[in-house]
Amino acid sequence: MFSAFERKVALRYLFSSKKEGFVSFFAIFSFLGIALGVATLIIVMSVMNGFRTNLLTAIIGMRGHVLVMQKDQPIESTNTDLLNTIHQENIESAYPMIEKQSIISFRGQTKGVMVQGLTAKTFTAREPLRKSVDDHSLNNFKDDGLFLGWRLAMELGLKTGDRFSLITPEGNQTAFGTIPRQKSFKVAGIFNYGMHIYDKSFVFMPLDTAQNLYKMGHKVTHIDIFLKDVLQASLVAETLSKRLKDEYLVLDWKHQDQGIFHTVEVERNVMLLILSLLIIIAGFNITSSLIMMVKDKTRAIGILKTFGATQKQITRIFVSIGLIIGFVGTFLGVGLGSLFVIYIENIQHFIEYLIQAELFSAEAYFLSKLPAVLSIKDILFACSISTVLSLLASFFPARRAGSLHPVESLKE
Numbered sequence: 001m002f003s004a005f006e007r008k009v010a011l012r013y014l015f016s017s018k019k020e021g022f023v024s025f026f027a028i029f030s031f032l033g034i035a036l037g038v039a040t041l042i043i044v045m046s047v048m049n050g051f052r053t054n055l056l057t058a059i060i061g062m063r064g065h066v067l068v069m070q071k072d073q074p075i076e077s078t079n080t081d082l083l084n085t086i087h088q089e090n091i092e093s094a095y096p097m098i099e100k101q102s103i104i105s106f107r108g109q110t111k112g113v114m115v116q117g118l119t120a121k122t123f124t125a126r127e128p129l130r131k132s133v134d135d136h137s138l139n140n141f142k143d144d145g146l147f148l149g150w151r152l153a154m155e156l157g158l159k160t161g162d163r164f165s166l167i168t169p170e171g172n173q174t175a176f177g178t179i180p181r182q183k184s185f186k187v188a189g190i191f192n193y194g195m196h197i198y199d200k201s202f203v204f205m206p207l208d209t210a211q212n213l214y215k216m217g218h219k220v221t222h223i224d225i226f227l228k229d230v231l232q233a234s235l236v237a238e239t240l241s242k243r244l245k246d247e248y249l250v251l252d253w254k255h256q257d258q259g260i261f262h263t264v265e266v267e268r269n270v271m272l273l274i275l276s277l278l279i280i281i282a283g284f285n286i287t288s289s290l291i292m293m294v295k296d297k298t299r300a301i302g303i304l305k306t307f308g309a310t311q312k313q314i315t316r317i318f319v320s321i322g323l324i325i326g327f328v329g330t331f332l333g334v335g336l337g338s339l340f341v342i343y344i345e346n347i348q349h350f351i352e353y354l355i356q357a358e359l360f361s362a363e364a365y366f367l368s369k370l371p372a373v374l375s376i377k378d379i380l381f382a383c384s385i386s387t388v389l390s391l392l393a394s395f396f397p398a399r400r401a402g403s404l405h406p407v408e409s410l411k412e
Helices: 004-014 016-065 080-084 119-126 134-141 149-156 195-199 209-213 229-246 258-296 298-306 311-342 343-354 376-402 406-411
Strands: 067-068 091-106 109-118 146-147 165-173 177-191 202-206 224-228 248-250
Touching: 016 080, 016 258, 016 311, 016 343, 016 376, 080 091, 080 224, 080 229, 091 119, 091 149, 091 202, 091 209, 109 149, 109 195, 109 209, 134 177, 146 149, 146 195, 146 311, 149 177, 149 195, 149 224, 195 202, 202 209, 202 258, 209 248, 224 229, 229 248, 258 376, 311 376
Parallel strands: 109 202, 146 177
Antiparallel strands: 067 224, 067 248, 091 109, 091 165, 091 224, 146 202, 165 177
16 A cells, blocks of 8 residues: 555654654654553453453352243242253253342341352352352251351351351241241351352352241242353243243343343443543544644655655655554554553552552442453454544645645745
């Protein structure tokens, strides 16, 4: 596209001599503007990707890809017709679950918790849950041995082996009214799931223990389904919903926590739009730099035209200058942004140490650490938008340079 002559002149103009040093100095700001815009876009998009990915992994690991529940009453776990309907080609496994709200009490302290009743086999089959506790604790997950989140345990002052009480909403009927049911349990282990809401308010209980505590017999509140391909969740949920008719409610993972994922997606798109404006502003820096360069090189342009340079050649020279700024700035931005993402946790800890304050609150953002996932798609998007904007930004001053009359230029 650009001849050797055009590239040589462009580089000579860009890296000016001492007399014209101001133009090169101004061009440096154009390099930095593009680089910082691209780097910021990559960093923020990577953090948003990481946040969404970690949030999705955590929620799916806890709740499953598809949930089946009976609308008016608990599900009979021995319902063979239901189980046969659920087990189809795309389904990897299905687990009966109990999920109930209760109150935990220890040494005069009380706190509302969500109790999940599941078998030890179900717990170990879920990789995120399995990794959240040590092997020794898994052997104690039976009878009255329960798992508590580490934040919950720390808040109440509980440790492994301590006994505490659980109070259920469903009570025993007496002559004096309903008395809440209360039972003593032991801390079999403390899990660290890595998601604030679960570590602070969830309790895991063996399924048979939960059925006894909540007087459910062989029934469960719902069935969690895990698929071979998580992207098929909507299709599987729709298929199951048609087969099970109106008696059952079938939800995929997107609808179970629809508000959270919708909010994350909206925030990501808004941030993408806002940060793209940074690159657009950097594009204006290129335009300003090239306009000043054209003004400074007016006489040189006249000399080039006198020696036979065409209007198109002059135009391409200044377009190539804009593209060089765009390419170099983009390259620097990709490198800077990628390094920042790779070492983001170290950078976070360093900044927190300097300011003596927490940058990433687990209470506000659900997760216990700042996540970041570097995406080739986001890098290509940032490169594309910066290159296109660099080209557009250089077009007007390049056309202006190409349209200069040689005689008038030499008078400057």
